[in-house]
Amino acid sequence: MQMAELSRRSMVPVATIKYYQREGLLQPGTPTAATRAEYGEQHLRRLRLIRALVEIGEVPVAAIRHVLAMVDDESVSLHDMFGAVQYSLGPQPGRPSLDPDGQAARREVDELIDEMGWKVSPDAPARELLASALAALHRADAARGPSLRTYASAMAALAAREVPSVTSAADGKSRVELAESAVAAMVLHERVIVALRRLAQEDASAKFFAGRSAY
Amino acid sequence: MQMAELSRRSMVPVATIKYYQREGLLQPGTPTAATRAEYGEQHLRRLRLIRALVEIGEVPVAAIRHVLAMVDDESVSLHDMFGAVQYSLGPQPGRPSLDPDGQAARREVDELIDEMGWKVSPDAPARELLASALAALHRADAARGPSLRTYASAMAALAAREVPSVTSAADGKSRVELAESAVAAMVLHERVIVALRRLAQEDASAKFFAGRSAY
Numbered sequence: 001m002q003m004a005e006l007s008r009r010s011m012v013p014v015a016t017i018k019y020y021q022r023e024g025l026l027q028p029g030t031p032t033a034a035t036r037a038e039y040g041e042q043h044l045r046r047l048r049l050i051r052a053l054v055e056i057g058e059v060p061v062a063a064i065r066h067v068l069a070m071v072d073d074e075s076v077s078l079h080d081m082f083g084a085v086q087y088s089l090g091p092q093p094g095r096p097s098l099d100p101d102g103q104a105a106r107r108e109v110d111e112l113i114d115e116m117g118w119k120v121s122p123d124a125p126a127r128e129l130l131a132s133a134l135a136a137l138h139r140a141d142a143a144r145g146p147s148l149r150t151y152a153s154a155m156a157a158l159a160a161r162e163v164p165s166v167t168s169a170a171d172g173k174s175r176v177e178l179a180e181s182a183v184a185a186m187v188l189h190e191r192v193i194v195a196l197r198r199l200a201q202e203d204a205s206a207k208f209f210a211g212r213s214a215y
Numbered sequence: 216m217q218m219a220e221l222s223r224r225s226m227v228p229v230a231t232i233k234y235y236q237r238e239g240l241l242q243p244g245t246p247t248a249a250t251r252a253e254y255g256e257q258h259l260r261r262l263r264l265i266r267a268l269v270e271i272g273e274v275p276v277a278a279i280r281h282v283l284a285m286v287d288d289e290s291v292s293l294h295d296m297f298g299a300v301q302y303s304l305g306p307q308p309g310r311p312s313l314d315p316d317g318q319a320a321r322r323e324v325d326e327l328i329d330e331m332g333w334k335v336s337p338d339a340p341a342r343e344l345l346a347s348a349l350a351a352l353h354r355a356d357a358a359r360g361p362s363l364r365t366y367a368s369a370m371a372a373l374a375a376r377e378v379p380s381v382t383s384a385a386d387g388k389s390r391v392e393l394a395e396s397a398v399a400a401m402v403l404h405e406r407v408i409v410a411l412r413r414l415a416q417e418d419a420s421a422k423f424f425a426g427r428s429a430y
Binding site: 011045048049051052055056077078079082083086089097099113116118119120121124126127129130132133134136137139140141142143144145146148150151152154155156157158159160161162163164165166167178180181182184185186188189190191192193194195196197198199200201202203204205206207208209 | 226260263264266267270271292293294297298301304312314328331333334335336339341342344345347348349351352354355356357358359360361363365366367369370371372373374375376377378379380381382393395396397399400401403404405406407408409410411412413414415416417418419420421422423424
């Protein structure tokens with residue numbers, strides 16, 4: 001296909017596609033004339049993956065280049081590739097806060113990971129992301145919901161089903177295709193979970209407060 | 216306390232506190248001299264709530280004003296207040312896409328909400344947030360994870376425990392205090408869930424790929 005069709009099918013403007021090419025995120029097409037090139041399905045797949053990373057994952061362009069390099073490098077294991085993707089996702093945690101609430105929250109995270117028996121790198125940005133949310137909960141004197149372990153167990157149950165199913169659906173796919181589809185699944189399912197949580201909360205609130213005129 | 220202490224304890228710079236006051240998010244202190252005012256615990260709580268909404272909830276300032284007005288208005292039910300908060304949270308969904316993937320995704324969302332028996336307003340932004348993620352999954356040819364119903368059931372189980380516990384911990388709290396702590400809990404637990412999901416995924420990936428040299 002030509003550039004115009006690539007733009008139409010990917011729903012990415014031509015100027016944006018050219019920007020991605022200049023930034024090295026998208027490989028050039030096959031030249032067919034001085035100012036024309038032919039693009040294939042691999043360009044379309046790559047563009048859709050880039051859009052998912054940008055729009056849903058809030059990944060900066062420099063980090064996308066790094067992620068895509070790992071997607072393309074057959075010597076990188078899928079586990080390492082997942083790590084690179086996940087560590088590049090927004091929101092990036094801020095600097096660790098040194099006040100007592102911040103320190104207590106980091107201890108709580110370490111203890112939880114121990115208790116759950118989770119194998120997580122000491123560098124994982126999600127540690128600080130969790131600690132900063134816990135510290136903010138404490139500072140805001142927020143109402144206590146279910147225990148942290150309840151949330152952790154629910155997420156562990158989902159992850160244990162998700163990782164194998166996302167990486168094993170290899171029906172004739174090349175490694176690059178498998179990697180692309182697994183990265184897209186990982187990033188997009190995070191948005192799916194947030195949206196479902198909001199819908200479920202609206203329902204739970206409607207049912208809980210129905211008839212409770214005291215509130 | 217005076218402004219300097221309010222700033223220190225809330226970890227919000229004085230200039231930012233004054234900005235919130237000009238924008239009507241934070242009530243003025245009690246004047247004690249021409250250029251001095253006294254602030255209380257209610258100012259501290261309010262500032263922490265505003266920070267949670269800004270930093271974690273990505274709520275724009277105009278929407279925070281609307282949320283806080285509902286927190287303060289005793290004639291508004293907690294259910295309506297939760298709705299106002301949730302509908303103001305980022306990321307706001309973009310315009311519904313009119314292509315076949317977008318339309319199919321919206322039908323999938325409607326069907327899921329029906330199947331789950333969820334009571335959700337037709338205006339809930341989370342509907343479109345979910346539909347856009349599902350459409351992107353489809354377009355990116357993303358690997359299929361567990362079914363949408365699996366995710367929805369996990370979120371429903373959490374919400375059913377969370378809504379009652381967050382709103383019932385009323386031990387001597389005023390309605391405003393209860394509302395503030397419930398809003399903070401709602402917003403911050405979303406970040407907790409995202410962070411826990413990433414930690415759980417790193418662990419599941421480490422365990423799944425351990426020894427699988429083929430990947």
